[in-house]
Every structure is written in C-alpha cells, then in structure tokens.
Amino acid sequence: MLTDSIIDRAVRAALDEDCPWGDVTVETTIPADATGVARLVPRQPGVLSGGRVFAAAFRLQDPRLEVSLERPDGSAFEPGDVLATVRGPVRGILTAERVALNFTQHMSGIATMTRAFVDAATAACAPGAAPRIVDTRKTLPGLRAFEKYAVTCGGGHNHRFGLSDAVMVKDNHLAALREAGLDTVAALRAIRGRIGHTTTIEVEVDSPKQIPLALDGGADIIMLDNFSLDDTRRGVELIAHRTVVEASGTMTLDRIPGVAATGVDVISVGALTHSVKAVDLGLDWE
Template sequence: MDTFLLDPLLRNLLAEDLEHSDITTEAIFSPEDQAQAYFIARHPMTVVGMETVAARVFRLLDPSVVCTDAVADGTRVETGTALLAISGATRALLRGERVALNLVQRLCGIATLTTAFVDAVRHTKATIVDTRKTTPGLRLLEKYAVRASGGRNHRYSLSDGVLIKDNHIAACGSITEAVRRVRARVPHTINVEVETDTLAQVEECLACGVGVIMLDNMDLATMRQAVNLIDGRAIIEASGGVNLDTVRGIAETGVDIISVGALTHSARACDIGMDWRS
C-alpha cells in the first residue's frame, strides 16, 4: 500500500466523520485518559487492512497510539479471533473507531469473497481478477483487498491499458477500425484488449492480432469454441455475470482470466467489533 496515496484518503475520511469535533467524547474524557481495545472477528473471514489501514487511521489521529498483534493481510480466521490491539489516548481510540471499522469491514468483505472465488477455480489455469466497478473514492483500498487475498487486479484506471469495449466498437464502426486507430496513437508497449460477444468478433480480433480477447457473457459451449478458435494466439478473459455457481464451469473452458465485478460491487461487509478492555 502506497502511503503517499493512502494517507490523504484516510485524512479525508476522518475529516468527514469528525467535521468540527467529537463533542460526545470530548465531553466525557480528558486528553490524559488512556484505554485499550481489540478488533474482534464476529464470524469466519479473510482479513485485510489491520496494520495497513486500521492502525494507520489511529496513528494519523494520534502518533502516540500503539497498535500491535495485527493479523496479516490475507489470513483466514475463525469467529472470535483478535485481529488488532490498540492502546493510547481514549479520545483518539473513540474518534478513529468508526472510520477504521468501516474500512476494514469493507475490505475484509471483499477479501472473503475473493478467497471464495479463488478457491472455486483452484487447480485450473484461470486467474480471478477485479474490475473498475469499485466504490467511488475507495478504489486504492478495494483493489488492494483483492490482491492481498489471492486475486489479481485488472486495470486500475482508464490510463492503465487499452480495452476496446462494445460502445467503442459501436461508435467507431468495427473492431478492425477501432484497433487501427488505437495502434496509430498508443505506444507499442501497451497491449490491446477487445471485448467480444460472438465468434465472428473473436475471428476479427485474431485477424487484427490483438493481445487479449474478452469473451463477454458467452454461454459455456460458445466459450469453449472461442478458446479452441483462439488456440493460444491471445490471452483469453471471460467476463459478464460471473458468480460462485458459474465460475468453476467458466474456468474449465480453458480461459486464462475471469474478471468478476462482484468482488468489489457486491461484497458484503464483514462483522468486526471493537471490544473495550478496562
């Protein structure tokens, strides 16, 4: 996690929650009051963000806060596991509690779902990757959660690579013309990917020599035909409507990559509590 990018994001989230002050905490506790608390898993989960995110939230509020025993990113834990110990000024612990929990509950939810998808395609050649369907403002964190739990990242942003999608093709007129225009402008070091939904489009991509062919919303039979047609001449990505019931069958067609928007747009937040110790 690049703290140069992370810290401004965390400061903005803290400012959103604190605004002018925490009037409840400041009314009850003095600056000298000290406390200790633990983050506790309320159910089995894959953990991400204890040291990299939660601890950093508290340290940005108060550098004297001590965070120890952080469970490592990507670790699978059972109900009741202590994930992080925090000690320091009571005011800092209470001010940072909600922002830290909101973030790690979200990240652990993404990590737990990613783990399930990775497990589902184990012993196939397919790699599980995310998409740009992320929560606005949280892409850095959400894509980190995918990567830390066994998945891989697709494009981080529109500047990362060429992906010619259906609307590009519709507006341009054809795959061939879209690829021609891209190659006239884009450096040779950048690969070209094209989204397809028919075998005819796959054949057109092969004729253009594109590097990555996306098979979008194809049924398994058509996908197998496409894999055989491509025959190793391009990296093959499967996309569209992928879920835990269908992902194994998709992987067994022989595709290289399966992109799953649900990893970030539909992951259910994990239940993590901050338990106080007197």
C-alpha cells in the first residue's frame, strides 16, 4: 500500500512546499562543504513508523546523504534510543530535517496509539480471541496510505482503503432508501446482483431491530454503530457468527476492553487517525 512511488511523490511535494526557492538560512550560514552526523532520537516512549519516509526526505533533498535505519517500523522505543542516523552534507540535513520529522512524528503517533488500543483489546479477551482493531477513512487528505500503514505498524488492521473497495451501506444510505419507499432487504439483494463475487457488502445498523433486515439482505459484515454494551452483546448473539460483526462509534481507549469482551470480530476506531498526537522525536547532532 505504501509504495516507494507514493512516498517519493508526497515527500517531494512536502520539500517543494517547505523549500521552493532554496533554504536561505543554510545557504547563508553553513559552508557548502560542511559534513556532519545527526541521529533520530525520541523524547518519549512510542512505536516507530515511517522509517522509509524519513530516509526519503534526506535522499530526495540531497542524494549524497546516507541514512541508516537503526530500528524497523513497529519497534517500541524509549527516550534516548537511536532510531536512525543521517550522514553527509550539513546543508541537506538541515533543509530536510523538518519534513522528515513531520512525517515520522505523525506516523509514529498513529502507531503508538494503535498499539495502545490493540493491547487494551488483547488484555480483555482470552488468548487468540481479541477482535481486530481497524482504522477508518477519517484520514488527512493525501496522506491516507501513510496513516493506514502506520496503523499496521502499531499492530492494527486496515478497513477499506476507499469508496471503491467495498459496498458499505450506512445510515444515510438506508434513510435515502426509506425516503424513496424502497425495501431495505430487497435493496441489499439487488446490490448483490450488481457487484462482483469478490466484493463484500457491509451494512451499518444503529439498533438491534435492524439486524434481521441486514441478515436477510445478505450482508457480509454488520456494523453495530454506537451500540451500548448490552445491545452489542445482544447483537453478537442475534448474528450468531453468520456475518463478521464490527463495532464502531466514538471508540475511546477506556471503552475498548468492554467492547472487546462482547465477542465482536472487529472494532473500528476513527481516533487512530483523526485525533492522534504526534510523538516527540528530535534530530540530535553527534
């Protein structure tokens, strides 16, 4: 998903935004032949994501720069650990520093938050029984591939990447069907007839009463949206393993253990990307 071409395109755009006509500061203060070594060091605990992106920022700024990634993505780190080392022309290091850190801090923030949600779900369930923690489409425009990749670095999984991946009939779609006088079950069955055999259908429900309709319509996945814990347990019982059960709606770290223990298969968490706080990383000179 996060290919080298996607990385290079986004990083090049970020460098062009930050330095459209050259870096006037380094060009007037740093000798052109000066070389140095800088290390990526965290100021707080976290989980790493974005090593390739970090390296790309320096490579694209100055191909003479050498970047050694000391830890793989997905690694937990503590303050003072060395995560990467950059060697070469000082001008290039200083010019690319902020772009490299912006990407890596943001992606590591997502990975760190995801790991916390995964750990909370795992602790609430018997071994091997924890639901998947997945992301949503609530991502920054243009950065979806980066953010969804960061979720996997934290031990989470990806929901659909975009609107083209799967049929997902949400509350507004169902409301529009009702306004048009269309039967939900018939509409879902008609959708099945229009899509390929590999395309899944997910249906969002906001009360247990809607579950039989989704089942009769042939849903592959049923999303229990903003259900109470009691209703979530009831929903899992009603569905009885006939579809994948997803819980969604204002998922916080405090809520995860209770929801995970209800027996759902998946918990989708928009906060993994839309409310994440960057991890504090710095570039320290040797």
